Amino acid sequence: MTDVNTTADAPRSPGRPRSARADEAIIEATLDLLAEGSTIEALSIEAIAARAGVGKATIYRRWAGKETLLLDALRRLKGVAAQPAGQSVRDDLVLLVGAVGHNVDPRAARIMPCLLPEVNRSPDHFHLYQNIIEPRRKLMRDVLRRGVATGELRADLDIEVAMALLTGPMLIQRLLRWHPELDDRILPEKIVDGVLTGLRAR
Structure with missing residues (x-):
């Protein structure tokens, strides 16, 4: 060749x-x-x-x-992370949740599910996975912290748990097609609105 x-x-x-x-x-x-x-x-x-x-x-x-x-190849597969506008906590979260598990490269549908068992078996591969997703996690973390600082979200908010609540349902739906009747186009809004009911300041 x-x-x-x-x-x-x-x-x-x-x-x-x-x-x-x-x-x-x-x-x-x-x-x-x-x-x-x-x-x-x-x-x-x-x-x-x-x-x-x-x-x-x-x-x-x-x-x-x-x-x-x-690391570089999988970052390429994930594509450029969505960038929040920084004006509305809700809109920024909808944007970020909508990006969870979404990849424009069709190879991702074959690669990502196969990587999960290897991530669980190998500390090195787990570290590799964390390096890929941490910058995206930081974007959501920053949006939630901004919401706490502006008083839109509860002052006692557990940021890490809130991120798990927001990303978990979308990830399961995208990776496993958990519920075929859920509409991916509106699911991010439904997840964010549902979770924000418990996160908003009272």
Whole structure:
């Protein structure tokens, strides 16, 4: 197979930018292999390099190892996090809850459910998963804290429990299709409005 970037494995002069084309091919190869059923344990740098059409050295110049490459690949799969407008706590929460379990990349539907058992079995994979979702969790945490600070939400609000109440139902519906009659288009609003009944300041 021809290397995506024929100069990628040659020594680079200082300051020479790395090939964005090779980066893209490596990330795409990683996601394709996961979508085809490869487990994290079975996934190898050799297999990724062969699928991407690059040498192993090309990958190791960009990532320290498989874990850092996986982190970048799964972040790509998740896409850019929704950004709250910062005006309405309710609207911001609806936006963030609507983004839970939602991925524009169709490979996510095959990859994410298969990762869950591995996350539960391996402390390293659990840490990888936490690194991916923590920035998104922080967005919701900040919205809830803002609601407490403005008096919209209860002063004694348990932020972490509130996040679990908001994200849990959406995640179960998106990952497991728990209830086929629930409408994903309006479910985020229904979840937020239902949970806010107990979170609002009295």
